[in-house]
Amino acid sequence: MRKVVLFKSASEEYSKAFSEHDYESIFVEPLHFEIVNAQQLSTQLLRRDYDGLVLTSPRAVEALAQCWDPTKFAIWSTRRVYTIGEACCKKIKLQLGLDALGMTAGNSENLGKMIIAENSATSKLLFPSGNLSLETLPTMLQAKGMIVDTLTVYETKENEHLRADLMELNSSEKNPCCMVFFSPSGCEYIHRQLQTFSNKLYHLPHFAIGNTTAHKIENLGMEVAGVATRPKADSLVESVETFFSGKATI
Incomplete structure (x- = not known):
């Protein structure tokens, strides 16, 4: 074998x-991952001016899960949540109880096209991510006029x-x-x-x-x-x- x-x-x-x-x-x-900025993340999740949430990695989902309270953050059940791939969609549903879009996106560029098609140019999105995350998606959305608030919620280090x-x-x-x-x-x-x-x-x-x-x-x-x-x-x-x-x- x-x-x-x-x-x-x-x-x-x-x-x-x-x-x-x-x-x-x-x-x-x-890799080794370390969750950071949990308090700042909780604060931003309470804001009501976001039109959507972008979670492109399992680690970002885990960072949210550590501070997640479905009653405290109930507003997110009425907002769009975006991710990449079936695994992340399932993780978001299991750990946060939210239905995510982007199961078939495949990559950041495809997800960006989906977000642009489904949201107005004045939309504001929260994008919790890692310290080594690429700027491909935020740059793509910002080029269309959208506001993307990125927040580092985990740091990637060598095992x-x-x-x-x-x-x-x-x-x-x-x-x-x-x-x-x-x-x-x-x-x-x-x-x-x-x-x-x-x-x-x-x-x-x-x-x-x-x-x-x-x-x-x-x-x-x-x-x-x-x-x-x-x-x-x-x-x-x-x-x-x-x-x-x-x-x-x-």
Whole structure:
């Protein structure tokens, strides 16, 4: 059975999807997240002048969940909530009790087009995000005249055990066939650590969960073997399968 390294927290969904195609999943978490500005977030959630809420990452949802009170923030049940992907939509429903739009958006650009189409140019949006979040979406909305209040609600840091985890994986007999990256920041931390010791991991095929992560891989001087068409487990498996089936026919 081939083994694939997934640079994310352990996930039954991804493990099952790969297992169904005879791959064993090895999870390595490259990131550590710290919730910040909780009091400021609570204060802004009480304001009544926002037309919508934008949550583009699971960590942003978790930050809200830590201070969330459905009775205190009841106004948000009548406002539009936007996100990217099915996983975040489900997380928002489970942890906040809100119905979110954007399940099929796929990326920030598509979500931006949806928000622009559904809101007036004078709309005001609250955008809780991470310290390393890209400015793609806020810039796109602000260019249309919308007011976007961004607030850093979590900070992304390197997992202090990342180098040790990579060294252990490299010296083991697991011999993975490829590596999958899930965020630009994760790419950077992993790439940096792989430069610090001799290893066989660096030369494995690199796959990305989306275009933003793929661009980061390329910017770091590495080749992208494949990109998931959607940020979902089955799409990722399909990308890996396509790559290796092509290799088999050569």
